[in-house]
Amino acid sequence: MNDGRRRTLRFGHHHCNSTTLECHDIKSMIVEDSIMSTIDAISQACASKNWETEAAIMHTIQAKRSFSKRDVTMVAQFSVNRLGRFESARAVWAGPITVVIFLATHEDIIELQHYFEEPGKLALYDTITLTIVKPKYSLRTHLRYPINHLRNVGIQTASTDYIYVIDADFVPTSKLYDFASTKLVPLLEKADPPAAFVIPCVAIKVEYPGKYPDTIKELEPLMKSGMAYITDPRAGHGPTFTSLFMARTVFENAPFYEVCYESQWEPYYIVNRNAFHPYYDERFKNQGGxxxxxxxxxxxxxxKFLVLRDHFMYHMDHPKIKWTGDGLDQVGQRDYTYFVHYLPEMQKIFGSSLRWPRGCSRPLVQSFQRDLQGIGTM
Structure with a gap:
């Protein structure tokens, strides 16, 4: 600046045109890269609603704290209606976090701005790398929530070698981060074959009035009373929980136990980031596959899939998910599906036996265990 003073140019401001400030002979510049300045710029873009010039915007605000590459980053993605819910997960994870927020409508940027204007909300994100994604609404692609694309964005912005992808409704136990960063990282570094450490997940009924469980000991009575239950106990998460409660006496001193892969299983896991090469398949939108x-x-x-014994993640029971835009109202009109499209493609690459548990140490024994799950006790 010609007056020798330093100025701040916010994100989205490409030139100086104020009557009180002329920009010429610039000697130094501070570029303000903050959450609120980013929101302000996106807000202006959303307010214009000029379909001819509208652009997609993706902007990342880096965390103010750096972490070691040998750490574990928790990765989450969600729309603005999950901002409050994610606070519980953020509160128990002391390590690196990357968050991707998807603006499903023009109005979402207003809600996002109001959220961060509340006292203390900006401080919650000081140590979080945040990416805000505004799609090009005129293309109408935002009507299908791009869940895997957003997960991939979060993984790509993570700076550590180990990744834990969650959904915003879930809350991990408070000691999981410490266990993962000190115990699991060394194991993942030398795992041969490569390993995925699975975090069991349960649902807590909304009418439950007590303290949410943070240990297996606290969880067990809720499971017995029916206040907590297995999240999708069939194919979705059944393989995880069969061993969690059937085999506790057998593996009492082991921090984790092995389970075999089963078709349609969808576990949450902590892995080396190499597990995301290739990344999540972005052709999947909304829910399913x-x-x-x-x-x-x-x-x-x-x-190899190894399930943690003393840690889990929980979420509050909720009615059927209402996705952004048209979402799952368009049942049967998904552009890309697991069985019709994805599975045949994978069979061409890996062979027809790709659903056989290839990394499992004792697949036949594990399958027999699942068949006898009715004899298990907690």
Missing amino acids: DKQSHALLLNALGY
């Missing part, structure tokens, strides 16, 4: 497809890929690559 998004996580299943990646677990199938890891199995085809020979990954």
